[in-house]
Amino acid sequence: MKAHLLTIGDELLIGQTTNTNAAWLGDALSRIGVHVERSVTIGDDARAITDELDRAYQDARLVITTGGLGPTHDDVTKSIVSQYFGAPLETDDELLARVKQYYERRGRDMPPEVADLATVPRGFDMLQNDVGTAVGLWHADTSTGDERLIAVLPGVPPEMKSIYENGVEPRLLARADLQDLAHRTLLTTGVPESSLQRKIGDLSDWLGEDLKLAYLPSTNGVRLRLTAYARDRAVAEDRIDALEGELRSRIGKYIFGTGKDTLEGVVGELLRKRNLTVATAESATGGLIGHRLTAEPGSSDYFLGGIVAYANSVKTGVLGVEPSALRDHGAVSLPVAEQMAAGAAERLDASIGISTSGIAGPGGGSDEKPVGTVCIGFAKRVEGGATDVDSVRLQLTNDRSLNKELFATSALEMIRRKLLW
Amino acid sequence: MKAHLLTIGDELLIGQTTNTNAAWLGDALSRIGVHVERSVTIGDDARAITDELDRAYQDARLVITTGGLGPTHDDVTKSIVSQYFGAPLETDDELLARVKQYYERRGRDMPPEVADLATVPRGFDMLQNDVGTAVGLWHADTSTGDERLIAVLPGVPPEMKSIYENGVEPRLLARADLQDLAHRTLLTTGVPESSLQRKIGDLSDWLGEDLKLAYLPSTNGVRLRLTAYARDRAVAEDRIDALEGELRSRIGKYIFGTGKDTLEGVVGELLRKRNLTVATAESATGGLIGHRLTAEPGSSDYFLGGIVAYANSVKTGVLGVEPSALRDHGAVSLPVAEQMAAGAAERLDASIGISTSGIAGPGGGSDEKPVGTVCIGFAKRVEGGATDVDSVRLQLTNDRSLNKELFATSALEMIRRKLLW
Numbered sequence: 001m002k003a004h005l006l007t008i009g010d011e012l013l014i015g016q017t018t019n020t021n022a023a024w025l026g027d028a029l030s031r032i033g034v035h036v037e038r039s040v041t042i043g044d045d046a047r048a049i050t051d052e053l054d055r056a057y058q059d060a061r062l063v064i065t066t067g068g069l070g071p072t073h074d075d076v077t078k079s080i081v082s083q084y085f086g087a088p089l090e091t092d093d094e095l096l097a098r099v100k101q102y103y104e105r106r107g108r109d110m111p112p113e114v115a116d117l118a119t120v121p122r123g124f125d126m127l128q129n130d131v132g133t134a135v136g137l138w139h140a141d142t143s144t145g146d147e148r149l150i151a152v153l154p155g156v157p158p159e160m161k162s163i164y165e166n167g168v169e170p171r172l173l174a175r176a177d178l179q180d181l182a183h184r185t186l187l188t189t190g191v192p193e194s195s196l197q198r199k200i201g202d203l204s205d206w207l208g209e210d211l212k213l214a215y216l217p218s219t220n221g222v223r224l225r226l227t228a229y230a231r232d233r234a235v236a237e238d239r240i241d242a243l244e245g246e247l248r249s250r251i252g253k254y255i256f257g258t259g260k261d262t263l264e265g266v267v268g269e270l271l272r273k274r275n276l277t278v279a280t281a282e283s284a285t286g287g288l289i290g291h292r293l294t295a296e297p298g299s300s301d302y303f304l305g306g307i308v309a310y311a312n313s314v315k316t317g318v319l320g321v322e323p324s325a326l327r328d329h330g331a332v333s334l335p336v337a338e339q340m341a342a343g344a345a346e347r348l349d350a351s352i353g354i355s356t357s358g359i360a361g362p363g364g365g366s367d368e369k370p371v372g373t374v375c376i377g378f379a380k381r382v383e384g385g386a387t388d389v390d391s392v393r394l395q396l397t398n399d400r401s402l403n404k405e406l407f408a409t410s411a412l413e414m415i416r417r418k419l420l421w
Numbered sequence: 422m423k424a425h426l427l428t429i430g431d432e433l434l435i436g437q438t439t440n441t442n443a444a445w446l447g448d449a450l451s452r453i454g455v456h457v458e459r460s461v462t463i464g465d466d467a468r469a470i471t472d473e474l475d476r477a478y479q480d481a482r483l484v485i486t487t488g489g490l491g492p493t494h495d496d497v498t499k500s501i502v503s504q505y506f507g508a509p510l511e512t513d514d515e516l517l518a519r520v521k522q523y524y525e526r527r528g529r530d531m532p533p534e535v536a537d538l539a540t541v542p543r544g545f546d547m548l549q550n551d552v553g554t555a556v557g558l559w560h561a562d563t564s565t566g567d568e569r570l571i572a573v574l575p576g577v578p579p580e581m582k583s584i585y586e587n588g589v590e591p592r593l594l595a596r597a598d599l600q601d602l603a604h605r606t607l608l609t610t611g612v613p614e615s616s617l618q619r620k621i622g623d624l625s626d627w628l629g630e631d632l633k634l635a636y637l638p639s640t641n642g643v644r645l646r647l648t649a650y651a652r653d654r655a656v657a658e659d660r661i662d663a664l665e666g667e668l669r670s671r672i673g674k675y676i677f678g679t680g681k682d683t684l685e686g687v688v689g690e691l692l693r694k695r696n697l698t699v700a701t702a703e704s705a706t707g708g709l710i711g712h713r714l715t716a717e718p719g720s721s722d723y724f725l726g727g728i729v730a731y732a733n734s735v736k737t738g739v740l741g742v743e744p745s746a747l748r749d750h751g752a753v754s755l756p757v758a759e760q761m762a763a764g765a766a767e768r769l770d771a772s773i774g775i776s777t778s779g780i781a782g783p784g785g786g787s788d789e790k791p792v793g794t795v796c797i798g799f800a801k802r803v804e805g806g807a808t809d810v811d812s813v814r815l816q817l818t819n820d821r822s823l824n825k826e827l828f829a830t831s832a833l834e835m836i837r838r839k840l841l842w
Contacts, residue, residue: 013457015448022462027436036434038469039462041443048459245434280708280729286720287703287711290729295709297783297821305735307728308701308711314726318739334821348735362718400718 067155127167189221280306319343337377488576548588610642701727740764760799
């Protein structure tokens with residue numbers, strides 16, 4: 001199925017707003033096998049909208065418009081659609097009552113022009129908006145023989161997405177020329193894409209037209225996107241389950257989560273389940289590990305706090321790192337990272353200490369320890385008051401901001417691996 | 422001047438990449454008075470590109486294309502432009518030498534197809550690319566009477582931006598139907614937009630067609646964008662200077678920087694100039710203040726480190742907060758915030774201590790201290806070993822992530838105000 005997108009709004013043309021709607025719809029449509037062939041952005045201008053609507057409707061089986069559906073004078077899409085299809089606008093009483101109620105609940109009078117929100121072109125389906133007041137519109141036109149489809153959506157992204165997901169996608173999937181699909185994302189970190197591919201090995205017996213695997217590298221790791229197509233959603237889900245099982249049997253220990261999981265959330269859950277607490281000792285990351293751990297609501301159950309030991313005086317004076325370790329090995333070294341982690345666990349009375357000492361850049365690198373070097377220390381307090389320590393040294397990038405992010409990710413992943421592997 | 426944009430690339434249609442180029446160009450062009458009337462995205466398909474190029478070239482005085490200029494078989498824009506304008510591709514020897522050199526420097530053989538990068542359609546200007554290998558193209562066509570302009574740019578955003586700024590914008594500004602302009606952004610934080618407008622007051626004697634002021638609210642404060650138009654850049658700059666002077670005379674103390682300044686960078690410079698050091702005591706922000714301060718290269722000159730005191734045991738045990746203060750006032754209170762700040766300054770031997778204790782949400786709120794409440798403490802050590810303290814209580818939002826960001830911003834702004842006001 002071929003589709004054209006028509007995104008409407010002056011704010012898109014002057015770059016005040018980036019056109020995320022077109023990207024989001026392109027992604028959503030291509031996932032169900034709809035091929036977006038052209039995407040056009042125009043301003044809030046009746047003539048231009050009519051021209052582009054006509055062109056799109058001539059060329060493509062499916063046209064989706066976004067924008068121009070609100071109550072202000074700029075919002076002309078609905079009246080243009082009404083004129084273009086010769087479909088007079090009719091007030092929907094139930095919708096009008098709902099719009100009135102929306103204003104009443106907020107204790108405001110309904111401005112008269114808002115009544116326009118409750119009109120629908122004759123013959124069009126109304127697509128419920130769970131997030132705002134402007135409804136979407138849907139029309140399947142078979143008057144010319146071939147079926148032509150049009151969906152008219154608001155421009156506010158959460159409203160557009162909600163109406164697409166609840167109103168448009170089910171109607172598209174009901175068309176015989178579309179397959180259903182299922183997708184899932186597995187999250188890994190700490191393994192480069194090429195190495196992950198090698199570890200996964202040959203999947204040619206598994207993959208094909210009906211089952212696909214994509215590697216999506218990002219700052220914090222490689223995501224694996226699994227997509228299955230079938231006439232039936234349940235069959236597609238079964239295919240995905242089987243492929244996920246196979247991937248987990250090959251590289252399961254590198255997969256820290258799925259979908260919208262975060263590494264800090266996964267680590268937090270591990271700590272919570274095991275009744276463990278953690279304290280940080282951050283040098284190169286400057287507080288970012290603590291910031292990420294506390295991004296999770298309820299993190300006070302397992303995160304006690306930490307010492308940001310940017311200056312060496314703080315490493316020795318507050319964390320108790322031995323001055324001789326700094327002198328003999330330098331601040332960015334495995335012994336210092338281990339002493340920092342142990343110091344944090346002991347000072348804050350936590351089960352686990354985690355530390356970073358590294359060179360984020362741009363300055364401070366040397367031949368022996370170039371920019372991007374980080375030492376990560378891990379300490380775990382065991383029976384009898386002793387503390388087990390471990391550490392790793394990694395070489396990451398040349399970019400300060402990226403390095404700080406990657407250092408923190410590596411430290412969180414180290415906690416996960418030490419607890420699970 | 423009317424312009425049409427043509428952004429080319431399958432990755433844009435399937436939503437793998439959000440079309441930031443269209444937004445960036447829309448913004449850049451509208452700032453110099455070019456009116457973007459339509460923006461079309463199509464895939465890497467020769468037929469579709471030719472059709473859209475033809476349509477755009479018929480309709481608009483200026484056409485800008487992005488994408489499809491690289492060395493792979495998907496990259497067809499240059500040959501299409503060559504065919505459309507009947508302008509044969511000719512190898513530019515200097516450019517070929519530069520491309521060869523690019524590969525030599527990286528110790529790689531130049532793939533044969535890369536030689537195409539060094540060709541230019543006859544009669545087109547080559548626009549230097551300071552960031553990559555693909556050059557841009559420019560053509561001013563007066564064959565039909567009216568002058569028509571076309572700029573062909575690569576799709577990689579930094580390359581596109583660099584060529585636009587250095588090659589396209591100067592050529593556009595040389596056209597008689599464009600005014601020159603100057604713009605500047607003044608940065609404020611900690612003052613809501615409405616309150617800032619009130620403090621600024623009436624500017625009707627200042628503003629008009631030639632001089633504009635826009636309020637741009639963002640997470641971390643309100644930016645003021647000043648734009649002046651004139652036939653001559655120097656005149657426009659003078660107008661901006663005068664308006665900036667007037668704004669500074671009215672609300673100067675709220676302006677922490679201009680352009681791409683960051684609050685952490687400005688605070689860091691203040692500390693550096695005065696030979697002061699800072700230590701943090703973070704509860705609600707979990708390490709974010711330290712993370713932001715250390716985003717600046719060279720921050721070790723003034724940032725010693727800090728204590729992330731998420732648990733009350735860390736507030737008392739490491740920072741030295743009195744248990745009675747916690748008991749009598751609660752952790753989120755002015756006395757505790759002050760003791761935290763003083764504790765950090767003293768423990769880490771810093772000139773200044775800054776602290777946050779708050780309720781980021783979603784849980785933990787009460788009638789007396791709802792979600793969004795934060796107490797910020799400031800401590801400064803003075804002659805004779807004493808410590809001066811101060812604190813403020815603020816009420817911010819209901820969103821955890823936004824609250825953490827705003828709490829940190831408020832703390833950084835408190836340092837700035839205490840040092841300057």
